[in-house]
Amino acid sequence: MHGRRRELVREPTVDEKAQTKQRVDKYCALNTHVMELRSNNVHTEDALSATRRLLELNTELHTVWNYRRQIFVHLDGWKSEGDRQALLEQELAFLLEIIMKNIKSYWMWNHRIWALSQLPSPSWDRELKLVAKLLAVDARNFHGWDYRRFVVSKVKEAAEDPAAVDVSEFAFTLEQINRDFANHSAWHNRSKLLPSVLQRCSEDERRKMMDDEVELIINAIYTDPEDQNAWLYHEWLLDIQPSREDKCALLRDKVSKIRELLEIEDDSKRPLIELVETLVALDGLEPGSVTDAERTECFDTLTRLKTLDAYHVNKYTDTESVLCKRWQ
Structure with a gap:
């Protein structure tokens, strides 16, 4: 481990060497x-x-x-x-x-x-309980999550209301995410389940659910701004929006939330990167919607990133060059 002194390895005794050889031979x-x-x-x-x-x-x-x-x-x-x-x-x-x-x-x-x-x-309910216990021990184990998806597919085959199984699993992912916002497998599973859950919703229920998902993302980002999972989930949430207007509204809301976060975490690298990428995405979806002040904000943010993240300075310089050509 980094920052820990290397411990000297003790030379095994003659008896220990003999026991090891016996196990290997066996x-x-x-x-x-x-x-x-x-x-x-x-x-x-x-x-x-x-x-x-x-x-x-x-x-x-x-x-x-x-x-x-x-x-x-x-x-x-x-x-x-x-x-x-x-x-x-x-x-x-x-x-x-x-x-x-x-x-x-x-x-x-x-x-x-x-x-x-x-x-x-087979007892699929038993398997579901088993994998729940395993994930309680190791919540991020992707083998367990893959196996859980397999078991859930079998439970759905036997269920009178397969969609209700998805709703139950959706609630399970929320429990896991609330336990650990860095649980990538839980976020991934949630993204697989959300479309099915949305199909059962009215328009008002859909909007409420989207608001809840954004709130979940914001809570995760405020907990650890540098963790990538919530940011990635927001990108996926953007992809499933039904219209360009909905996408623009979601991006505008994201910009607002990032600015609020930066008032607290002003030297956090990932939110700064997300701010630039979000404004660029907005400009791509709706050309001209990004104001001159926001363009200046992008360049100022890239300048800050060069100082905060010198290792990737060439990347930020290249982004500046691209934006200069786009925005003249």
């Missing part, structure tokens, strides 16, 4: 054994047990996960729905143990999705 022998079983197309309970022992040591062996799936479909119990249900319920319990060891394993999540897709009677 792992290599087990890996060789599993690969031999796979090469010989062995699809038995013993082979399934061997893959489990190996995956408990290393969850990143995607070849072994694939082999494990092959074993399952060749077992005698696979042909009976009752036996398959029992087999895969045991597999889900095993995967839960793996999740606790390595929540960010791509292959484990892929295997869980496969197991649930093969399960005769």
